[in-house]
Amino acid sequence: MLTVSTVNVNGLRAAAKKGFVEWLGETGADIICMQETRAEPEQLTAEVREPEGWHTNLAPSSAKGRSGVAIYSRAEPQAVRVGFGSSEFDDSGRYLEADFAGLTVASLYLPSGEVGTDRQDEKERFMKEFGEYLAGLRERATSQGREVLVCGDWNIAHQEADLKNWKANRKNAGFLPEERSWMTDVLNGGYVDVVRSLHPEGPGPYSWWSYRGKAFDNDSGWRIDYHFATPGLADRATSAVVERAPTYAERWSDHAPVTVTYAR
Amino acid sequence: MLTVSTVNVNGLRAAAKKGFVEWLGETGADIICMQETRAEPEQLTAEVREPEGWHTNLAPSSAKGRSGVAIYSRAEPQAVRVGFGSSEFDDSGRYLEADFAGLTVASLYLPSGEVGTDRQDEKERFMKEFGEYLAGLRERATSQGREVLVCGDWNIAHQEADLKNWKANRKNAGFLPEERSWMTDVLNGGYVDVVRSLHPEGPGPYSWWSYRGKAFDNDSGWRIDYHFATPGLADRATSAVVERAPTYAERWSDHAPVTVTYAR
DNA sequence: CTTGGTAGG
């Protein structure tokens, strides 16, 4: 059994003060993919930087306080790689890969974008480049008998069931037709949306609720945090849960951990 | 009887959330001079912007979130003037005057400075220009049978008794020889340091304690908030108190109100 | 250590 969690922590330092440390102590996960750590390793306290029983690998952004991904694992990875071979994005704290026995796990933080801004252009450039990388990654892995699991915050809701208010969001970044069809292409290229595969019925489960307004209390969420796995691994998924906090006050991020257990 | 308080609120919005509103409701002051309001009037809630029973006059800085002075009074001022005729400083939220019957009250926020920086040069320019203004103000007022009271954060400790650790601060902004002698010149020009006059024995009473370290708990403070009054008014001062909060947690600013009662 | 602005989400 292998349990993998992915969670956008929205600032690891802030999360640590609000309950992340307790969650880390109690989780049954073997591997945790984090996004938006928003910190240099040196800025973290020891209990977050080097928690007992964990191997930690962090890929901060070259822009201080922005983005940043990490992979924490109980077993030591055989290898770790930062970035996906992109001159534009490799130092932006958006992609980190770790190899374990027969399995490559990645932590992804796809740019969030906003229609009509430079950041949407950036998101599109990332999607194009990263989509090509994903295809190659799957091919190499498959030919080596290795499975691939790309976890993270993709900042795209794929289908209507993946966000509470899809009609109002058809022209908003995160649910644009071109973003959705890009994600369809990724899936058609040999990846499985593990949570949706185990829970074919929507709506949800959502993994992100805006801090604005009453989004959390109204469960006005989006499912933008995914496990995308090669089919051999996806077939071994036995359970998937979104660890939504019971109350607003108990949250330590605007995202909830998405946790999947895979049979060995 | 006329009671006048002066207090650097260190952000009126922050202070309002921490106890300023309660203090305003309980104070016996007739006039309050404030410094570092750090807000546009429109950014304030109604209970702070227009508290019942008060006439409020604010002089924000043209630089958002910086400086800003105000005068709140139970009686409506006969006239209010922003600035002291300085092209450099009049829109910087550092000086506001209000006329009452036979009395001009001013709220001053003198630049704070730091040795070896541009901001110390700015402080020195302000001191020079403002010192000349003060002399003229006193002359005009006296010739009209009017008293003057300049309250505020002068960002200078005058004498050794005016700060806890004067020896260590002889080369620091706020206790430099040139700043101290400038203040002596102001006093020799016809103003009285009212609190020191009522409390000739130091050390203290301090009116500011840094948020850094344990300054408040150790009473490692500075007396930099003053009532400078023309002699006729200073002679009528009957009591002076610094309203130091009982505990760190009860503070709503790093400064405490300096409150003086004047006989009629 | 604290405030408020600002960028980013």
Next chain:
DNA sequence: CCTATCAAG
């Protein structure tokens, strides 16, 4: 609404 950086104090 929340997390950061930054300038200022």
